[in-house]
Amino acid sequence: MNEVHQLLRAHRSIRKFTDETLSDRMVSDIVKSGLCAATSSNLQATTVIRVKDPDKRVRIAEVAGGQRSIETAGAFLVWCADLHRTRRACEAAGGTMTSGMTEQFVIATIDVALAAQNAVVAAESMGLGICYIGAIRNDPQTVSDLLELPRDVYPVFGLCLGVPDQDPEVKPRLPIEVVLKDDVYSFDDEPQQIAEYDETMRAYYRSRTGGTKASCWTEEMAGLVDGERRPHMRQFLAERGFEMR
Template sequence: MRNNTVDLLQSHRSIRRYTDKPIPKVILEEILTSAQWAPSSHHVQAYSIIVVDDQEIKKILSEVAGSQRYVAECQVFLVFCADFYRLSLASEMWDTEFEVDEVENLLVAGVDTALAAENALIAARSYGLGGVMIGGIRNNPERVKELLGLPNYTIPIMGMCLGYPNQEPWQKPRTPKEVVVHYNQYLPKEKIIEGLELYEEISSDYYKRRTNGARQEGWTKQMAQYLSNPRRVHLKDFIKKQGFNFE
């Protein structure tokens, strides 16, 4: 049974072109409040949000993110950070040990951050805004840290462009639900392969039509190529320098 919330969720598209219309402050505040009401493991709330509306900072972040011009062109750019700095201060206040060097803590922070970001995007869309997540801020986390004054125990996870849409992009088809949703036990390999082969046909047709034949490879081929090389190997050292001394 469909309703307005389901319609909103299932109509997601990444928006990369925006009008010049500013985002009213009252709406931005509601978006940020909505982000804070995302679920959080053990109520740790291990994230922070940096609101960037300074044009010069957005321009530099655009370059850091791989010359993605929409970072500079959007009305507001949000940077979502995994954040244990605030929690380190809580430990100082009560003179307790700060045992942060566990993979579990990093997972908690990453999940908390992503949930807050998704809440923010859904809230923004409910007000007629559009947005796109930007993982490119992890290209140079040291530069992002310097620009935004990030302290120890913080990691920039993703950015988010927000603005009023000035485009109506096609909606990319998703992986068949039959190979994503499993009941009681994970599906056998052959069933997964069947679904991937079907998705290759569907996604290949999508890209052919969208690009008038200029691009023809489907999702499975794209992902095979994407995962054939290591990516952002510098992040491990950055995370350690930020105070997370994982072995």
């Protein structure tokens, strides 16, 4: 296994950082490497807002349920799906953008995720730690207002970056046999494989929490999808110009 594979497999989310601020140059280099990821039809729908203003970081941390690392990380970035730039380009070329298509939403969201993950690999290769902050979608309107995002732009997720001040274990993943299949989707052998993974996860949580957390993947999933989750997203996106037609 080469060093890049080793780097990728060593990933874990970092939620505690030293107080070292990352330089503009460092963040710019990381984002530049991120943007070298593939982009659909050269769309480049990614816009990244680095949030430096401490008050804004406090507000965003509140939105995200009080995640302190948003305030303390060496850098905090909001990754946005941006079709506003596309609209301006289309109009500059004398066209009219047909907006609100579901496909556009899919393409723009994927574009952002590919670029962000590339940036994450770039950051981790420099010894930095990262944590994605999906919880900015708890109140994406407040985040959009703080960052003055125009229509046709939405904040997909946040990203904390910085020098790690903790060294957590790598979280075990589902067995590869469950995830990678040949030619057809089948799940005949899955119950046994997932039962084994559930045991692995129970042991992982016991070890990580000193025995206070007793959960497993199957139970986590029930907690995650039994009930509505961020039900405001549909209307929020529609108001931003992503009507999902």
